[in-house]
Amino acid sequence: MAQKTGIPKGTRDFGPIEMERRNYIFSTITQVYQRYGFKQIETPAMENLTTLLGKYGEEGDKLLFKILNSGDFLSKIPQPSQDLDSVKMAPFIAEKGLRYDLTVPFARFVVQHQNELNFPFKRFQIQPVWRADRPQKGRYREFYQCDSDIIGSTSLLNEAELVHIIDDVFIALNIPVVIRINNRKILAGIAEKMGASDKLIELTVLLDKIDKIGITKVMEEVEALGLTNESLTLLTEVHKLSGLSIVEKLGSLERLIGTTTEGEKGIAELRELFDYLQEMEIENEIAIDLTLARGLNYYTGAIFEVVSKEVQMGSICGGGRYDDLTGIFGLNNMSGVGISFGADRIYDVLIEMDGFGSTTNQSTKVLLINFGKKESKIALKLAEILRKNGISTEVFPEDAKLKKQMNYADKNNIPYVIMAGADEIAKQVYQLKNMTTGEQFQLNQNDLITTLQ
Amino acid sequence: MAQKTGIPKGTRDFGPIEMERRNYIFSTITQVYQRYGFKQIETPAMENLTTLLGKYGEEGDKLLFKILNSGDFLSKIPQPSQDLDSVKMAPFIAEKGLRYDLTVPFARFVVQHQNELNFPFKRFQIQPVWRADRPQKGRYREFYQCDSDIIGSTSLLNEAELVHIIDDVFIALNIPVVIRINNRKILAGIAEKMGASDKLIELTVLLDKIDKIGITKVMEEVEALGLTNESLTLLTEVHKLSGLSIVEKLGSLERLIGTTTEGEKGIAELRELFDYLQEMEIENEIAIDLTLARGLNYYTGAIFEVVSKEVQMGSICGGGRYDDLTGIFGLNNMSGVGISFGADRIYDVLIEMDGFGSTTNQSTKVLLINFGKKESKIALKLAEILRKNGISTEVFPEDAKLKKQMNYADKNNIPYVIMAGADEIAKQVYQLKNMTTGEQFQLNQNDLITTLQ
Numbered sequence: 001m002a003q004k005t006g007i008p009k010g011t012r013d014f015g016p017i018e019m020e021r022r023n024y025i026f027s028t029i030t031q032v033y034q035r036y037g038f039k040q041i042e043t044p045a046m047e048n049l050t051t052l053l054g055k056y057g058e059e060g061d062k063l064l065f066k067i068l069n070s071g072d073f074l075s076k077i078p079q080p081s082q083d084l085d086s087v088k089m090a091p092f093i094a095e096k097g098l099r100y101d102l103t104v105p106f107a108r109f110v111v112q113h114q115n116e117l118n119f120p121f122k123r124f125q126i127q128p129v130w131r132a133d134r135p136q137k138g139r140y141r142e143f144y145q146c147d148s149d150i151i152g153s154t155s156l157l158n159e160a161e162l163v164h165i166i167d168d169v170f171i172a173l174n175i176p177v178v179i180r181i182n183n184r185k186i187l188a189g190i191a192e193k194m195g196a197s198d199k200l201i202e203l204t205v206l207l208d209k210i211d212k213i214g215i216t217k218v219m220e221e222v223e224a225l226g227l228t229n230e231s232l233t234l235l236t237e238v239h240k241l242s243g244l245s246i247v248e249k250l251g252s253l254e255r256l257i258g259t260t261t262e263g264e265k266g267i268a269e270l271r272e273l274f275d276y277l278q279e280m281e282i283e284n285e286i287a288i289d290l291t292l293a294r295g296l297n298y299y300t301g302a303i304f305e306v307v308s309k310e311v312q313m314g315s316i317c318g319g320g321r322y323d324d325l326t327g328i329f330g331l332n333n334m335s336g337v338g339i340s341f342g343a344d345r346i347y348d349v350l351i352e353m354d355g356f357g358s359t360t361n362q363s364t365k366v367l368l369i370n371f372g373k374k375e376s377k378i379a380l381k382l383a384e385i386l387r388k389n390g391i392s393t394e395v396f397p398e399d400a401k402l403k404k405q406m407n408y409a410d411k412n413n414i415p416y417v418i419m420a421g422a423d424e425i426a427k428q429v430y431q432l433k434n435m436t437t438g439e440q441f442q443l444n445q446n447d448l449i450t451t452l453q
Numbered sequence: 454m455a456q457k458t459g460i461p462k463g464t465r466d467f468g469p470i471e472m473e474r475r476n477y478i479f480s481t482i483t484q485v486y487q488r489y490g491f492k493q494i495e496t497p498a499m500e501n502l503t504t505l506l507g508k509y510g511e512e513g514d515k516l517l518f519k520i521l522n523s524g525d526f527l528s529k530i531p532q533p534s535q536d537l538d539s540v541k542m543a544p545f546i547a548e549k550g551l552r553y554d555l556t557v558p559f560a561r562f563v564v565q566h567q568n569e570l571n572f573p574f575k576r577f578q579i580q581p582v583w584r585a586d587r588p589q590k591g592r593y594r595e596f597y598q599c600d601s602d603i604i605g606s607t608s609l610l611n612e613a614e615l616v617h618i619i620d621d622v623f624i625a626l627n628i629p630v631v632i633r634i635n636n637r638k639i640l641a642g643i644a645e646k647m648g649a650s651d652k653l654i655e656l657t658v659l660l661d662k663i664d665k666i667g668i669t670k671v672m673e674e675v676e677a678l679g680l681t682n683e684s685l686t687l688l689t690e691v692h693k694l695s696g697l698s699i700v701e702k703l704g705s706l707e708r709l710i711g712t713t714t715e716g717e718k719g720i721a722e723l724r725e726l727f728d729y730l731q732e733m734e735i736e737n738e739i740a741i742d743l744t745l746a747r748g749l750n751y752y753t754g755a756i757f758e759v760v761s762k763e764v765q766m767g768s769i770c771g772g773g774r775y776d777d778l779t780g781i782f783g784l785n786n787m788s789g790v791g792i793s794f795g796a797d798r799i800y801d802v803l804i805e806m807d808g809f810g811s812t813t814n815q816s817t818k819v820l821l822i823n824f825g826k827k828e829s830k831i832a833l834k835l836a837e838i839l840r841k842n843g844i845s846t847e848v849f850p851e852d853a854k855l856k857k858q859m860n861y862a863d864k865n866n867i868p869y870v871i872m873a874g875a876d877e878i879a880k881q882v883y884q885l886k887n888m889t890t891g892e893q894f895q896l897n898q899n900d901l902i903t904t905l906q
Contacts, residue, residue, distance in 0.1 A: 004503070006565065008549050014495040015494055019494060020493075039472070045464075045583070046464060046518075048459060067519070070518070071539070086526050093546075098520075112460075112466070113466065122847070128498065130498070155850035157848060380729060387489070397611050
């Protein structure tokens with residue numbers, strides 16, 4: 001009986017056209033990264049679960065795909081086992097998991113290979129990650145991240161260059177974007193001013209939700225945290241800044257939280273970053289977004305997020321600075337800053353914008369019609385010569401009816417067809433058909449090569 | 454406490470230099486595939502275990518990495534569970550597995566997408582696969598395969614083109630190889646002549662072992678299968694052909710097994726294939742190897758295997774024809790033929806041959822020295838201009854000591870360094886240092902660009 005075909009939910013097959021488009025995105029990002037001197041690395045799909053667990057919060061731990069130990073995996077379960085539920089049993093039967101992002105494996109890589117690396121180390125990495133998330137539009141269980149990070153330098157020049165990289169990539173892809181910037185220290189300054197430094201994480205999560213649920217709803221939740229009325233006023237004032245220019249925002253922040261330790265640092269960092277950015281030609285819109293927190297607790301300085309101006313798709317690139325990512329693996333004082341492009345969402349944005357156009361065309365240039373065994377040997381020979389001249393060539397493998405072979409060229413968007421039957425071979429002149437215009441030419445071998453090149 | 458860093462055994466990190474070399478191998482293979490009109494696809498890392506199980510033999514099933522079901526995986530175990538050992542329990546707690554090769558996922562892909570594909574369909578696929586094999590030299594638990602297959606055509610032109618692809622790839626990589634060719638039908642003819650058609654698989658496995666354990670040992674094992682003396686003589690005679698030329702081999706085979714149904718077909722197929730190959734310019738050595746079986750039961754016609762002439766590494770490319778690969782998924786009469794390059798072993802061969810040379814160099818072209826905040830703004834601006842002119846440029850992010858910055862350029866093989874201090878900026882003339890020769894030049898911006906391009 002035939003087996004049902006199908007793939008795990010949340011995963012996808014990519015056919016030839018999708019691959020051309022995806023490769024276009026990957027190579028665009030790769031070229032920009034290389035122009036800035038970033039070097040590529042790759043890490044294994046599987047990491048030890050000790051490396052991954054506890055790095056993404058409780059929710060993240062649940063979303064890790066775990067690999068069942070090979071062989072007699074039950075033998076490591078302590079007896080009696082009746083009291084073990086799934087959560088308690090998992091560590092005994094699964095020691096490895098699929099990577100959840102590229103940042104934690106990178107931190108592990110840096111610590112493990114610290115003696116081979118020259119710091120500051122600028123790496124990029126383009127690989128799939130896996131999350132057992134509930135699949136929905138634009139959210140997959142297997143998707144690619146395209147990360148770059150500079151580790152071992154606290155200079156804000158790095159932040160400036162990353163913003164420039166973001167700008168370059170989206171100019172190259174022809175996607176107008178807004179690059180939103182914030183700084184974790186500003187958020188900390190606000191919390192400090194509110195006398196709620198211990199509630200920074202909760203506040204951050206709530207600020208991040210303003211876009212989704214509105215300021216009123218957020219204020220209610222903030223109130224529930226038990227903050228004073230004064231504190232609530234500060235939050236409203238911060239939110240009111242959203243319409244202002246960058247210079248005005250920085251000025252108002254100075255007034256509101258400039259006296260707090262963290263706030264002062266955050267404002268100074270933002271000022272320096274914008275000072276650098278002013279020297280550069282950034283074409284896309286840049287905005288300070290004080291509600292931007294990205295829910296990631298490891299950011300300690302700059303926070304970035306990029307959205308398309310034309311297509312509603314959520315964040316298509318994001319990142320920030322983390323002062324202590326490698327600390328958990330025993331390497332302290334390694335500040336890093338990085339960004340990550342979401343290739344799958346960028347793909348979806350380009351589809352909605354009709355943005356792939358004719359940019360992607362790597363298909364076969366010419367098909368040689370097969371007229372039978374004897375003629376096909378000549379075709380093989382001719383194909384060899386064309387390929388040596390850099391022309392992507394196919395020989396139809398069967399001497400099928402001409403119509404079927406023409407149909408194959410048509411469906412595969414092959415622009416030219418060569419007919420080399422007994423007559424043509426005798427005369428050493430080949431018939432070339434332009435499949436778009438229908439024109440036919442009689443050409444000798446050299447002219448054939450010139451025309452097709 | 455700091456966590457130990459490490460990765461699962463049999464997996465590897467790839468640093469910048471390894472990545473450059475690996476990308477060189479992948480892009481060489483990709484370019485050749487595209488020149489022959491193959492189209493790229495990708496399939497998910499995870500497949501349903503129903504897709505994978507039973508396709509690689511009992512041993513293969515054991516080597517599959519299984520993914521533990523998400524959530525409360527214990528809830529699907531039938532009660533009472535005491536009688537379940539690891540093998541019996543696995544299906545209840547793991548429904549997905551990591552792909553073991555690219556061939557079975559491709560067969561699944563073809564059946565699932567048959568209505569979107571134009572046959573014959575020529576695809577290539579370059580992705581990692583995972584096997585829970587015992588790691589040893591040259592054998593990893595995560596490694597890349599680079600497959601191409603033509604499906605939906607029985608023409609032997611396809612075999613000829615695949616041999617040509619193999620030749621092109623190893624010429625491009627500068628690795629002299631022997632391309633060994635056999636045909637499963639010849640093996641079947643031998644078994645038929647021996648009156649042991651029912652023992653074809655055992656015979657195949659034994660023939661495959663001649664290289665490793667020698668003909669005497671193999672003959673003992675064949676004898677143990679309970680075959681007549683006459684049969685054993687045939688096997689010895691087949692083995693004696695190993696020194697002969699292709700034409701002589703085909704002649705002798707005709708005499709030995711030309712009267713068997715399968716043998717006759719196999720010889721005719723080999724003759725036709727060599728007929729095509731003679732028309733082409735194949736530079737590498739081609740040999741008929743009658744012991745070649747590759748242990749894979751799904752091959753039904755041609756069998757290929759490639760070994761390096763200079764480095765002992767085992768098979769670095771292999772493949773063959775399979776008449777019924779998609780049958781298990783419900784699509785019959787889809788004959789296919791394909792090859793697979795083993796990128797990891799090719800990497801190892803190139804390392805031993807010192808074959809990467811200077812072919813790979815994508816590193817930064819020039820480093821701009823950082824003399825402090827004010828100067829670094831000019832450096833950022835200059836870097837922007839250089840990058841726009843296609844020059845891969847870095848700005849050292851910190852105003853560290855000159856020696857440290859020079860050291861960074863040196864260790865990262867950056868060939869040029871630009872010094873733009875207060876003096877240079879005032880004069881609009883920059884100092885360019887060639888790191889190899891030590892020469893220094895005073896150049897204005899335009900000359901700088903021209904020199905670096």
